[in-house]
Amino acid sequence: MTAASPKVVLAGCAKLPEGDGDEAEAVTALRELGVAAEWARWDDPHVDFTAADLVVLRSTWDYPDRRTEFLDWCDSVPGLCNPAQVARWNTDKTYLIDLARAGVPIVPTxxxxxxxxxxxxxxxxxxxxxxxxxxxxxxxxxxxxxxxxxxxxxxxxxxxxxxxxxxYQSAVDSEGETALVFLGGVFSHAFTKGAMLAGNEVDGTGLFVSERLGVATPDPARRKLAEDTLDAAAELLRLRRSDLLYARVDLVRADDGRPALLELELTEPSLGFRHAEPAAALRFASAVRARLGG
Missing domain, CATH: 3.30.1490 (Dna Ligase; domain 1)
Structure with a gap:
């Protein structure tokens, strides 16, 4: 770590330039570790993202209608986490077919x-x-x-x-989804997401459907599938697991009773810090600092 405080930029979007509040404790933890963290819109032409030591994709949730522009921007940022190649693969859910071919049990797609x-x-x-x-x-x-x-x-x-x-996997109505979060390739915490219902309301920003979240303790079968999924993704991307600053593995119980992968979020997932013990935010800050070489 150099004498000057390293600079980390958390990338948001115009409607959520400072995220949705989930990272508040993580930003505090970064600053306590001597890492200057600030927010910026990914498409702000006045921000020099190449000057940052690290740019962390967070609430860049307006990219679906501008994906080409977004991916071009990702390619232009040398210190991007997760890397641009990950964003290119992971922002199109057809990646599920790649994972299925690699032996990961997915929800039939x-x-x-x-x-x-x-x-x-x-x-x-x-x-x-x-x-x-x-x-x-x-x-x-x-x-x-x-x-x-x-x-x-x-x-x-x-x-x-x-x-x-x-x-639709019927167990979701009673159990919801289980989201397992990994930081620097290591399991950190998990939370549940409620069933997607017809009456779910879109958030005021128009960027996401409001969800019911809660703390989760995943069983061994879910833990193993999440680990296997992350291993398979890293191999497909020709990366080490530790190259992924964060990952969120969303699992459901399939109708045969076994867990199945619903989505693997490697680009801009909510990491559920508000639904985890305080140490989760500290683990995120530590993973960022490790990425900076400190």
Missing amino acids: ELLPPGTAPHWPGTEFVLKPAVGVGSIGAARFAVKSVEAARSHLDNLHRGGHTVLAQP
């Missing part, structure tokens, strides 16, 4: 590029855009709601989206 029609499942199902954040554009449909589903699919296709079709 059918890809529907514009111009294609699904094999409508005989159970409740979910349609979601392959490029999207915060469950925006995702919808859950009953078996008899094919017409409504077709209309939703057509709307997403007209917007140029490839769409994921997935059978």
